[in-house]
Amino acid sequence: MKTSKNRRWRLGAALLTTACLGLTACAESDRGGSGSDSGSDSGSDSGGGGGGTMVFAGSAEPVTLDPFFASDGESFRVARQIFEGLVGTEPGTANPAPLLAKSWTVSEDALTYEFELEDGVKFHDGTDFDAEAVCANFDRWYNAPESAQSPDLTYYYGSLMRGFATGPNADAAVYESCTPAEGTATVKLAKPFAGFVSALSLPAFSMQSPSALEEFQDDAAENPTTTEYSTAQPTGTGPFMLDAWERGDSVTLKANPDYWGEKASLDSLVFVAIDEPKARADALENGEVDGFDLVGPADIAPLEEAGFQIVNRDPFNILYLGINQAVKPLDDIRVRQAIAHAIDKQKVADASMPEGTKLADEFMPDLVNGWTEDVTKYEYDPDKARDLLEEAGATGTTIEFNYPSGVSRPYMPAPEDTFNVIRSQLEAAGFTIKPTSDRWDPDYLAKIQGTPKHGIHLLGWTGDYNDADNFLGVFFGQKSFEWGFENKELFTALDEARALPTVEEQTPAYEAINEQIMEYLPGIPLAHPVPSLAFAAGVSGFQPSPVQDEVFNTVTIEE
């Protein structure tokens, strides 16, 4: 008995020692080369484009694979590979372009849209993509059960189409009906919506296989984001198909061999989630991933020096200094003008934003319809700021300056640094600043948007699609705690512009509103920071999009 115990003890010890030694030795040999080595022998054998496996890191896991129930960027990133909408975007812009719809015509009253559809397109499950399928999708969205009408599930449909067939906002619904015909689908709207075609470029409006939806999806489920369809059976017409989604690990897509457009070069595309920007950069440098999104400003130069590619998106965002007019003396236009003249935007951008950042003169980027050169501009002039402040009798008044900590957003990469530069500029112009910092999640937004207890603050927005209302309407569409002003003229102008039937009519209306806003100066638009992605040297063909309409079928990777 004793002998056997001793033997076991020795055997155990020997095994453990071997394991430990082996662990170190092999760790060394296995990782010596490039990380992509293992892809060639153990990657998925989907038989697609013959171009290997690409691993791409985002900042989080997707929430769901049914884009109708998604509003987060990571779900949309995956959705754009699997699904396509009637409308896409012109490469490198936010402008709508044909996708599953070859073309469209709009009736005179802007209430009827006729979409001519691509022929011969099939969903991944073999179902035909035709006018019936289009109308099935429109009807599905419109008839979403009330349990699914919550903004955490159907944010985009709810906010853009204003209402569903049932529920509290049914009267406001923009959609009326869809009629299928041979090769065309005719959508009738109940009221004009100039941004309709643009909105259809959002992944939330992707075309999904009616038969797969019928079989695997249950929109009335308590959590439609976690059904069989939403986690394992998403079925679209895109260049990639779902291979497997292992929660907490990765989403693996394989090339769609029957794709109707330009087939994917890659065999498979794997999305992984790495929370921290620095950890994503480390993973790229170590060959564990081939590319990643949201490069931290501090990582750009080291990555470039190490031979990695940095790809910039045209910024489709805005960082601004908000002003709460509910707090005195910020309701005085002269004080707001003084703040505007006190800030040297170029210095702010140089100190806290990546290279390529554009300075902002209004509350939306120049890619958006309604942007105009002709707005009042407030050049950097600290003397003028001091004079204005004195004129307003506000010299030396203490102003609370709120900024978030523990966060980096694409429109606000380093808020602490941005705060520090602006603070010193404001103090140099005669302001007394009381800094207040709150954790981003969830204290900061709750304070700024949910209470009147703040002064000036840093915040911003990334646009979803090409519509001025998606910027201006979000900020100034109604009275809010964030801005603390009641400007009926502005609210009405925004309401009216939104209701205009066509983009052509909206353009001059929004240009006028931009002029009005910059004269009223509710806040100071600061910059449009450029969002960056990084790729390994062997990756090519990635086409950045300001609205992240980025499909990987054009991407190739050197093995």
Added chain:
Amino acid sequence: MLRFVLKRIALMVPVLLGLSVLLFAWVRALPGDPARALLGERANPESIARVTERYGFDEPLLEQYLRYLGALVTGDFGSSIRTGQSVTESFLERFPATVELALAALLFAVLVGIPVGYLAARHQGRPLDTIVMSGSLLGVATPVFFLAILLKLVFADWLHWLPTSLRQDARIDATHLTNFYVLDGLLTREWDAAWDAMVHLVLPGLALGTIPLAIIARITRASVAEVLNEDYVRTAESKGLTRRLISRRHVLRNALLPVVTTIGLQAGLLLSGAVLTETVFAFNGMGEYLFDAIGQRDYPVLQGFILFIALIYALINLLVDLAYGLIDPRVRVS
């Protein structure tokens, strides 16, 4: 023995029930609103109201708690507000990652800590002892995240010997049965997958295991030193027994009791303390998920995960108590 185990398990019920009340109250006492956290910049009063209503956060607290408890009794821990995924499912996906990491860390801590502590005790007052004691002091004092970043910098960024993030190379087409990746690789005979999962455990395991290693080494040293002065050791020596035999049969066996207690406590701490390590190495374990849930005020995930952790902690304690009995038969008798 069976009665003892059953009694201990029965005692857990009121403890967990009390904990569920405390947790329920605690997560709701956290400042911030889950609806607002969920909607982010897109929040407006109307959307906040709709989300609040959907999750029933506008109902009286007692009603919410009773509903929660009712579901809990049927084994339903609710669903995440952020992802809609069931808490049990996400726990079962994330927990194996953390356990693997904690085991790797514990293995490292025990395999190195006990021999080192023993050697230090055997060489009391001599240079080896001083080195071990100073080293362990440094080990206890080094913040985990600092060590994690340092290890990553040296072994991953500079030398490129070891991976920096995730649990497995995303290019490996591995089959996952239990979500214990090493075990899965062994079970399915996908040796490259098992190996890769082990390699991914090295750096986070070292980072997480350093503090327990230092503690185990110190406790072992103190315990062995104390036993070495016992009369029965002296008697054994005077009987002419070999040093090896005395060590194994008399010294280690007696000295290991407090060490086992420490290992048990450390195992529990490792499970809950893996947050920083998991974040630095993007390990996608329970800690990282829980940390995000706190930021997002994801009430069901917070409540569910902490209850699960408490349950596991209680079970580990039970196992430690049973281990006492195996090492020291006197405990079994009493």
